Amino acid sequence: MTLQIKSLDEYKQAYKKSIEDPETFWADQAKTFEWFEPWSSVLNFKMENSSFKWFEGGKLNITVNCLDRHLSTRGDKTALIWEANDESRESVKLTYKELLAKVCQCSNALKELGIKKGDRVVFYMPMVVELAIGVLACARIGAIHSVVFAGFSANALADRVKDAGAELIICSDFNFRGNKCIEVKSVVDQAISQGCDSVRNVLMYKNSNKDVDFENGRDVWWHDIVDKQLPSCDPEIMDAEDPLFILYTSGSTGKPKGVVHSCAGYMVYTCYSFKNVFQYKENDIYWCTADIGWITGHSYIIYGPLLAGATTMMFEGVPTYPEPDRFWKICKKHSVTQFYTAPTAIRALMAQGDKWVDSIDMPSLQVLGSVGEPINEEAWHWYNDKVGKKRAQVVDTWWQTETGGIMITSIPGVTDSKPTYASYPLPGVQPVLVDPKGNTIEGNNVEGLLCIEYPWPSILRTTYGDHDRCIKTYFSPFPGKYFTGDGARRDEDGRIRVIGRVDDVINVSGHRIGTAEVENAIDEHENVVESAVVGFPHEIKGQGIYAFVISDGNIADKNQFIAEINGIVKEKIGAIARPDKIKLVEGLPKTRSGKIMRRILRLIAADRISDLGDTSTLLNPEVVEKIISEKTEV
Numbered sequence: 001m002t003l004q005i006k007s008l009d010e011y012k013q014a015y016k017k018s019i020e021d022p023e024t025f026w027a028d029q030a031k032t033f034e035w036f037e038p039w040s041s042v043l044n045f046k047m048e049n050s051s052f053k054w055f056e057g058g059k060l061n062i063t064v065n066c067l068d069r070h071l072s073t074r075g076d077k078t079a080l081i082w083e084a085n086d087e088s089r090e091s092v093k094l095t096y097k098e099l100l101a102k103v104c105q106c107s108n109a110l111k112e113l114g115i116k117k118g119d120r121v122v123f124y125m126p127m128v129v130e131l132a133i134g135v136l137a138c139a140r141i142g143a144i145h146s147v148v149f150a151g152f153s154a155n156a157l158a159d160r161v162k163d164a165g166a167e168l169i170i171c172s173d174f175n176f177r178g179n180k181c182i183e184v185k186s187v188v189d190q191a192i193s194q195g196c197d198s199v200r201n202v203l204m205y206k207n208s209n210k211d212v213d214f215e216n217g218r219d220v221w222w223h224d225i226v227d228k229q230l231p232s233c234d235p236e237i238m239d240a241e242d243p244l245f246i247l248y249t250s251g252s253t254g255k256p257k258g259v260v261h262s263c264a265g266y267m268v269y270t271c272y273s274f275k276n277v278f279q280y281k282e283n284d285i286y287w288c289t290a291d292i293g294w295i296t297g298h299s300y301i302i303y304g305p306l307l308a309g310a311t312t313m314m315f316e317g318v319p320t321y322p323e324p325d326r327f328w329k330i331c332k333k334h335s336v337t338q339f340y341t342a343p344t345a346i347r348a349l350m351a352q353g354d355k356w357v358d359s360i361d362m363p364s365l366q367v368l369g370s371v372g373e374p375i376n377e378e379a380w381h382w383y384n385d386k387v388g389k390k391r392a393q394v395v396d397t398w399w400q401t402e403t404g405g406i407m408i409t410s411i412p413g414v415t416d417s418k419p420t421y422a423s424y425p426l427p428g429v430q431p432v433l434v435d436p437k438g439n440t441i442e443g444n445n446v447e448g449l450l451c452i453e454y455p456w457p458s459i460l461r462t463t464y465g466d467h468d469r470c471i472k473t474y475f476s477p478f479p480g481k482y483f484t485g486d487g488a489r490r491d492e493d494g495r496i497r498v499i500g501r502v503d504d505v506i507n508v509s510g511h512r513i514g515t516a517e518v519e520n521a522i523d524e525h526e527n528v529v530e531s532a533v534v535g536f537p538h539e540i541k542g543q544g545i546y547a548f549v550i551s552d553g554n555i556a557d558k559n560q561f562i563a564e565i566n567g568i569v570k571e572k573i574g575a576i577a578r579p580d581k582i583k584l585v586e587g588l589p590k591t592r593s594g595k596i597m598r599r600i601l602r603l604i605a606a607d608r609i610s611d612l613g614d615t616s617t618l619l620n621p622e623v624v625e626k627i628i629s630e631k632t633e634v
C-alpha cells in the first residue's frame, strides 16, 4: 500500500528520505502498483532539456491500477457517485466492477471508431459520468485524452483540436448548469467548421430529449455504439513514459500550451499525494467540486482517488443552484469526509450570508481542501469556522497543471494549517525562492520567485508539438530549476505562501487566463488600435480582468463598442475571459523601447494611484494622468 504519513515525525522522515534518496523513495511507492513489466531505472533526467524519464522500461496501464487492481478487494465498493444539477434526480452510483465494465464498453467503442494507441481524443463535455468513463476508456486503449472545459468557445475549442490533431471529439448534446440549458454539440459543429480537418468522428452522449443537429457518417450516438459493446477490454500495454493526456492551459503568450503528462510518474504521484493530502481512509466519501476540464478534476476527481481505491464524487451543477446551500446539502446527503473546492466558490457562498451553511450540520467533514488561487484570510476563516465548524482541517494546496499533482500543502493531522499559507512541500518536492537573477534566497521571512529544484514524478514532460517552448517557459529562466511563474514568501517557520503569478497570467475564479489571449481577441475588433489587459483584485473572483482599449476614434456609441468587445472575447475564448472592466483610453504608458508598462496599468486598475511613483522615465508620461482621469469605464 502507498505510504500514508501519520505524524510529524513520519513526515520529516519521509521528506528527508525523498531528498537524500529520491530514487528509492519513489521506487517504494511505485512498487505498490501493478506493472506488466518492472522498470529498469527509476529516474534519468536533464532539467535543462525538459527530459524526464521516470520508471523507464516499466510497462503498465493506469486503468488497471485505477480499476482492475481493486476488484478482488473492492469490486462492490462504490467507486463513483454522481450528483445531478437537478436536485430531484437520483444520485448515480457505480461500483468498481460496474465502472470497469462501462470503461471497457467505451474502450471497445473507441476501437470500433478506429481509435488506437497514440491517437488524440478531445472531450468537450459537461460533468456527466460518461466524461469520466470516456477519459478512462482512452487511457485503457492508450489514446491520449485532451479535455477542453465546456465553457470555452467554438474558436478556443477549434484551436485546441487543431493543435492536438484530434481524430475524435466526444461531447454531449446539451449541458445543464443551474437553470441554464447550454448547447454543446452546436459549439462542436462550429469548431469543426473552422478547419478541424483531423476530426473523423463526433461521439455524442445524449443528455436531454431535445433535438440536435446530427451529421450522418460523422456523428455517432453514444448509446448506439457504446451500449452494445462487450464489458471487457484488454488494457493496452503502455511504456512508463508514453503520454497519458494533454491539457491546454494559458501562459504568457497568446497561444495556450498543451501540457503533456505521461503514464507512470503521473500515476505514482497523484495516488501518493491524494492519499496523504486527504488522509483518505477506506470508507470515506471524497468530493472535489472542480470541473474535469481542469487539472484538478483530472488528478483529484478521476485518477488520484481511483488509484487509491476511494469513493469519488462528481457534481454536474453549480454551488448556488437551486439555492446557495447546494454544496452543504450534498455533503450532508452523502456524509462527505473530504471536500475540495476553490476560494472563488467559498467567497461566492460567503457573500450569500451564513444562514445557508449554519443550518446544515456536516459532522462527517474532516478535511477541507482549497485550490486554484491564493485563499484570502477572510475566506479561510469562513471555510474553517462555518463550513468545517472548526472540526475539520483546512488544507491550502498549491500546485499547477504542469506539476500534475499537489506540491505544497498542509497534511491533516500531521502539519498545522496557517491561514493563507500553503505551508510545506510534500515529500519529493524541493521548492526554492530565487531573485530575478536566479540567486537562491536563503533564510526565512523572505520573498522571491518560486522554483522547484529537482524533478518529481508528475512533472510535465513537454508542451504538445513544441518542446522548445516547454524548455523556454519552464526550464530556461533559471537553469537547473523548474520555474513556476509564481511569487511566494517563506515565513519564520519555513512555511510557504504563494502570492500569485509574476507573469502575464491572471487567475480569474481559479481559471488561468493569459492577458495576451484576451488582448488578441480584443484587437480583432476593427475599431481597436491597441489594447492592454491586466488583472485587478476582485472580491469574489480573486482577480478580475481589466482592459485598457485605444480605439481609432470612429466610435458612434461607446457602450455599443464595449458590448462588441465583450462579444468578441466571448466568441474567441469564452465567457470566462470577458473583461470585468473596460476603459477607453487615448494612449498606453510605454517604456522608451516601446513596451507597455503593465505595472502602471495594474496599479491604476487596482485604484492604487498613490503607489505609482515616478513615471517620468516613460516615453509618454502625460498619458498616465489622462488614463486616470478618463471616465469611460464600463
Ligand code: WTA
Residues within 6 Å of the ligand: 249, 294, 295, 296, 370, 371, 372, 373, 374, 375, 396, 397, 398, 399, 400, 401, 402, 422, 484, 485, 486, 498, 499, 500, 501, 507, 510, 511, 512
Ligand atoms: C495558482 C490549478 C495560491 C498559482 C491546480 C498557480 C494557487 C496557478 C494555489 C495554477 C494556492 C493554484 N495558492 N495560488 N493554493 N493553487 N494557484 O494550472 O498561481 O489551473 O501557478 O492549476 O494557480 O493554475 P492551474
